[in-house]
Amino acid sequence: MAATIADVAKMAGVGVGTVSRVLNGGKSVNESTKRAVEQAMSKLNYTPNSMAKRLREQRSGIIALMIPVVYHPFFAQFAEYIEQAADRHKYSVLLVASQQRVQKESNIIDKIKKREVDGAIFVTHFVHRPEEFCGCPLVSVDRHLADGIPFVTSDNYKATEKSVEYLISKGCKRIGYIGSKPQVESEVELREKAYRDVMRRHGMEECVVNDAIVHGEEAALAQKYLKLFGDTDGVFAAGYSVATAFCAEAEKQGKTIPGDVQVVAYDGMFGSWSDSHAITCVEQPVEQMAYTAMELLIKKIEGKEVPEKVVHESKFVVGTTTK
Amino acid sequence: MAATIADVAKMAGVGVGTVSRVLNGGKSVNESTKRAVEQAMSKLNYTPNSMAKRLREQRSGIIALMIPVVYHPFFAQFAEYIEQAADRHKYSVLLVASQQRVQKESNIIDKIKKREVDGAIFVTHFVHRPEEFCGCPLVSVDRHLADGIPFVTSDNYKATEKSVEYLISKGCKRIGYIGSKPQVESEVELREKAYRDVMRRHGMEECVVNDAIVHGEEAALAQKYLKLFGDTDGVFAAGYSVATAFCAEAEKQGKTIPGDVQVVAYDGMFGSWSDSHAITCVEQPVEQMAYTAMELLIKKIEGKEVPEKVVHESKFVVGTTTK
DNA sequence: CTGAAAGCGCTTACAG
DNA sequence: CTGAAAGCGCTTACAG
Numbered sequence: 137m138a139a140t141i142a143d144v145a146k147m148a149g150v151g152v153g154t155v156s157r158v159l160n161g162g163k164s165v166n167e168s169t170k171r172a173v174e175q176a177m178s179k180l181n182y183t184p185n186s187m188a189k190r191l192r193e194q195r196s197g198i199i200a201l202m203i204p205v206v207y208h209p210f211f212a213q214f215a216e217y218i219e220q221a222a223d224r225h226k227y228s229v230l231l232v233a234s235q236q237r238v239q240k241e242s243n244i245i246d247k248i249k250k251r252e253v254d255g256a257i258f259v260t261h262f263v264h265r266p267e268e269f270c271g272c273p274l275v276s277v278d279r280h281l282a283d284g285i286p287f288v289t290s291d292n293y294k295a296t297e298k299s300v301e302y303l304i305s306k307g308c309k310r311i312g313y314i315g316s317k318p319q320v321e322s323e324v325e326l327r328e329k330a331y332r333d334v335m336r337r338h339g340m341e342e343c344v345v346n347d348a349i350v351h352g353e354e355a356a357l358a359q360k361y362l363k364l365f366g367d368t369d370g371v372f373a374a375g376y377s378v379a380t381a382f383c384a385e386a387e388k389q390g391k392t393i394p395g396d397v398q399v400v401a402y403d404g405m406f407g408s409w410s411d412s413h414a415i416t417c418v419e420q421p422v423e424q425m426a427y428t429a430m431e432l433l434i435k436k437i438e439g440k441e442v443p444e445k446v447v448h449e450s451k452f453v454v455g456t457t458t459k
Numbered sequence: 460m461a462a463t464i465a466d467v468a469k470m471a472g473v474g475v476g477t478v479s480r481v482l483n484g485g486k487s488v489n490e491s492t493k494r495a496v497e498q499a500m501s502k503l504n505y506t507p508n509s510m511a512k513r514l515r516e517q518r519s520g521i522i523a524l525m526i527p528v529v530y531h532p533f534f535a536q537f538a539e540y541i542e543q544a545a546d547r548h549k550y551s552v553l554l555v556a557s558q559q560r561v562q563k564e565s566n567i568i569d570k571i572k573k574r575e576v577d578g579a580i581f582v583t584h585f586v587h588r589p590e591e592f593c594g595c596p597l598v599s600v601d602r603h604l605a606d607g608i609p610f611v612t613s614d615n616y617k618a619t620e621k622s623v624e625y626l627i628s629k630g631c632k633r634i635g636y637i638g639s640k641p642q643v644e645s646e647v648e649l650r651e652k653a654y655r656d657v658m659r660r661h662g663m664e665e666c667v668v669n670d671a672i673v674h675g676e677e678a679a680l681a682q683k684y685l686k687l688f689g690d691t692d693g694v695f696a697a698g699y700s701v702a703t704a705f706c707a708e709a710e711k712q713g714k715t716i717p718g719d720v721q722v723v724a725y726d727g728m729f730g731s732w733s734d735s736h737a738i739t740c741v742e743q744p745v746e747q748m749a750y751t752a753m754e755l756l757i758k759k760i761e762g763k764e765v766p767e768k769v770v771h772e773s774k775f776v777v778g779t780t781t782k
Numbered sequence: 783c784t785g786a787a788a789g790c791g792c793t794t795a796c797a798g
Numbered sequence: 799c800t801g802a803a804a805g806c807g808c809t810t811a812c813a814g
Contacts, residue, residue, distance in 0.1 A: 140808085151785040152785085160809080187517075187574050189807080191514045192809050201554070206542065216529040228555075232551075247551075249506040468801095479792070479794085488799070510791075511791030512792055514791080517806070
């Protein structure tokens with residue numbers, strides 16, 4: 137079996153405490169003892185056992201990342217940055233994809249209670265009873281989950297406002313909104329609100345299709361929109377999947393973009409992920425959001441005070457779907 | 460602090476061993492004792508501590524998944540399925556994205572030695588010294604890493620052969636190969652070999668651009684190909700990124716697809732991820748590969764015998780980039 | 783600087 | 799069926 141700290145101690149002729157001390161920095165250890173211990177360690181090919189260390193220190197050094205799915209540009213990118221941020225802070229990340237099953241989301245809370253992970257970052261679309269989270273170190277994205285659980289988000293309202301104003305400045309006379317409505321209270325709702333406010337301000341009719349759909353129903357949503365508002369010459373699509381579906385569906389029906397209809401999307405096509413023509417879009421500050429989420433979580437884990445909400449500014453990127 | 464098994468035992472008026480027994484199935488425990496224990500557990504809001512359990516049982520219940528990047532269709536999809544497979548087998552998955560840094564790949568081996576994880580699935584492009592892996596439970600994808608480390612792959616040779624033959628059957632007279640050459644021995648090399656064999660068999664010239672590039676250099680690679688072999692009327696693109704880049708670059712240069720040049724890709728566009736026109740492609744059996752990888756790994760962890768190599772058949776999907 | 787001991791929270795033979 | 803004890807492999811006061 138693998139060598140333990142006791143084996144090392146015996147071979148070096150010292151106590152286990154001393155071995156532990158050289159393991160953890162080697163401060164207040166005599167140079168020659170240190171050398172002897174190190175020699176024994178390498179001779180025995182010793183590797184300290186994390187499970188023991190963690191049990192003793194009462195921390196796992198792992199955080200959980202819960203996302204609905206991995207196979208989605210936003211979540212994949214978010215996961216990528218979370219992993220990097222965690223790495224920088226000496227944490228590992230446990231990946232959980234809920235596949236839209238509420239049960240799996242609750243499992244994470246269990247993992248925290250069982251001390252399998254020290255905390256979790258929650259990107260979720262489900263309703264949970266606030267009591268369920270009872271004091272667990274948690275951070276959320278785009279959503280206020282419960283009191284005491286901070287969340288990070290992008291400037292949904294302002295970015296949408298800007299997008300719609302942009303369509304107007306590009307000559308659109310009739311502008312619609314297509315989105316997949318979140319099933320829970322979420323910052324994402326501000327997108328619709330911003331759109332409606334701009335319409336009102338300009339005395340333009342509000343053309344909204346914003347249904348609560350699940351992944352996979354985007355094409356049907358786009359069809360519904362086109363049936364109702366096929367005459368719009370500008371469209372704000374409130375998310376990646378919906379934007380993709382809308383463009384495909386519109387072109388299928390013989391419309392040209394941006395000739396017949398100009399499109400601005402929240403989330404765009406995430407750069408090189410796709411080969412699509414570049415959609416004019418609001419690019420979420422995914423990297424910053426991830427880094428902040430990680431920092432907030434660590435503060436929560438360490439019992440420090442954190443703000444309830446952090447908003448990061450997104451970027452407006454002009455592509456080829458507007459004139 | 461959180462209640463421990465000792466607290467429960469005291470409250471229920473039994474020994475900790477008994478509590479442990481009801482925790483683990485409740486077999487050979489008297490019904491009434493069991494009830495008493497369960498009552499105490501719920502009254503104390505008791506949750507067993509995984510770290511202690513694991514230290515005692517000498518298993519972490521976690522496997523690591525190492526991929527170059529998350530933000531890539533193949534890897535994201537693979538991660539998704541690995542997570543599902545792990546879940547089914549009662550394992551959690553630790554996500555590590557190497558970002559092409561060899562150091563981070565080695566870190567995983569450390570984590571195994573430190574018993575932070577029970578094993579790992581390695582999707583990697585780097586060379587490692589075989590000794591480094593010394594007996595660790597490992598499974599690899601598309602690559603023979605070292606003796607005793609099984610790997611899963613798709614039928615690279617056959618699928619490529621079929622693709623190139625398909626181009627020929629569709630009237631292509633001059634067919635090229637564009638790919639990003641793996642920097643290590645890998646099954647992926649069979650793609651080039653298959654292409655060359657078919658060319659030879661048909662007495663056609665071999666037009667190959669297959670350089671060892673890193674992510675991000677695909678466009679330059681495509682440009683190089685077009686400069687050298689702009690006259691080809693058929694192209695086999697040996698991977699997702701390269702195919703994407705080639706199509707974009709070809710269209711930029713005024714070529715039509717499939718009019719001027721027909722394209723078949725290894726990996727296609729991964730269904731709904733992108734809004735691209737459907738590329739004719741070899742679809743890797745990602746789900747099966749992931750499931751098999753997980754099963755092989757579990758067997759390795761349990762010390763069972765496993766095959767050195769498992770090949771899964773891929774699917775040929777006709778899209779709009781061929782006639 | 784260093785050793786012996788206690789303890790992190792479990793599980794598992796071992797007796798009874 | 800059940801309790802007391804040993805032990806998983808560490809770290810951390812506590813003495814010296």
